[in-house]
Amino acid sequence: MSTKRDYYEVLEVSRTASDGEISAAYRKLAIKYHPDRNPGDDEAIERFKECAQAFEVLSDSDKRARYDRHGHAGVEGPGGGAAQFTDINDIFEAFGGIFGDLFGGGGRAGGRRVRRGSDVQCQVTLDLVEAARGVNHKVRFARHARCEQCEGSGAAPGSSPVTCDYCGGAGQVLRASGILRLQTTCPSCHGEGKITKDPCRGCRGQGYVPREVTREVQIPAGIDDGMRVRLPGEGEPSPNGGPPGDCYCFIHVKDHPLFERDGQHLILRMPITYSQAALGATLEIPTLNGPANLTVHAGTQPGEVFTLRGKGLADPRRSGVGNLLVQVNIEVPKTFDAEQENLLRQLSELEHTAVTPHRKNFFEKVGDFFTTQHDEAPSGAGAED
Numbered sequence: 001m002s003t004k005r006d007y008y009e010v011l012e013v014s015r016t017a018s019d020g021e022i023s024a025a026y027r028k029l030a031i032k033y034h035p036d037r038n039p040g041d042d043e044a045i046e047r048f049k050e051c052a053q054a055f056e057v058l059s060d061s062d063k064r065a066r067y068d069r070h071g072h073a074g075v076e077g078p079g080g081g082a083a084q085f086t087d088i089n090d091i092f093e094a095f096g097g098i099f100g101d102l103f104g105g106g107g108r109a110g111g112r113r114v115r116r117g118s119d120v121q122c123q124v125t126l127d128l129v130e131a132a133r134g135v136n137h138k139v140r141f142a143r144h145a146r147c148e149q150c151e152g153s154g155a156a157p158g159s160s161p162v163t164c165d166y167c168g169g170a171g172q173v174l175r176a177s178g179i180l181r182l183q184t185t186c187p188s189c190h191g192e193g194k195i196t197k198d199p200c201r202g203c204r205g206q207g208y209v210p211r212e213v214t215r216e217v218q219i220p221a222g223i224d225d226g227m228r229v230r231l232p233g234e235g236e237p238s239p240n241g242g243p244p245g246d247c248y249c250f251i252h253v254k255d256h257p258l259f260e261r262d263g264q265h266l267i268l269r270m271p272i273t274y275s276q277a278a279l280g281a282t283l284e285i286p287t288l289n290g291p292a293n294l295t296v297h298a299g300t301q302p303g304e305v306f307t308l309r310g311k312g313l314a315d316p317r318r319s320g321v322g323n324l325l326v327q328v329n330i331e332v333p334k335t336f337d338a339e340q341e342n343l344l345r346q347l348s349e350l351e352h353t354a355v356t357p358h359r360k361n362f363f364e365k366v367g368d369f370f371t372t373q374h375d376e377a378p379s380g381a382g383a384e385d
């Protein structure tokens, strides 16, 4: 298999090119064929890999000598193989230093990779009315804060961290793996570049201590169970000077005794009497913003659904408000007085069907709902007509 192009040709340099010329050529081509600049271009990615392989060989004097003598065969196969980059990320791993320089050094500080702090989380439980209107809610959660005793250095007062001997303070070491040299985090200082010999007692050398914080989180109207609200920058601090993580506030919305939720829509199961269904009626029904009128037509059937537009919930991520779907349930009373019984007997040719008798319960729930409901003005997009 000698379909491989000559490495000097790949890097567009002469066979007598100096190390500096090879590096310069590689940098130029790596930018030209960089996947970020050629999204979806498979050929560019192949060229990018090809350049990385060529550079991997020609930048190493031993391998370059073997390549000059034996061609591809000299650097392929077990014990002598050029790196076979199958994953583009391997290239970034292997030549991380070069790319760090090439691409503006973003995410690096003093040659070390800065890490973002971890995310933390907290929980908030709301009732449906709060979720519908949106609320500001206090949350408490634990995260770490800079130790005041050592001002975050981790070293006991009066001492200071010393440069790591193992990596000379770089935080990274070159590790030979086969013929591939990988830059990895220093195992001695874990990438910090410094070692704390006399750790601070307040934080056991961590530089950070656990803290409980209280924050107010703005929960948007219409939030649903299982959604989360991000508090940017309220997570753990970065271990080495990077940005802090975020706090994610997970929302739990309690079930409501009257309304069932279906995304932005609300479902209300409403009992009506046989005569209301048969003759038609205007009913007062509960909504999240107070009572509203619903007219059911004569001949309303059990299970029929009436839609009250805009009486559902806002969508916290988009505009628009859901609907209230009222499903009527025709209820047969369990007890009735003599007059009702008399009238019913006059209707005795009509067929009776059993319906769950929970009308009294329902109206008790309506009563409870209206007496305990928050009485502030409705808010949130489209919450009112």
Ligand SMILES: [Zn+2]
Residues within 6 Å of the ligand: 147, 148, 149, 150, 151, 152, 153, 154, 155, 200, 201, 202, 203, 204, 205, 206, 207, 208
């Ligand atoms: Zn400390």
Ligand SMILES: [Zn+2]
Residues within 6 Å of the ligand: 164, 165, 166, 167, 168, 169, 170, 171, 172, 186, 187, 188, 189, 190, 191, 192, 193, 194
């Ligand atoms: Zn080190």
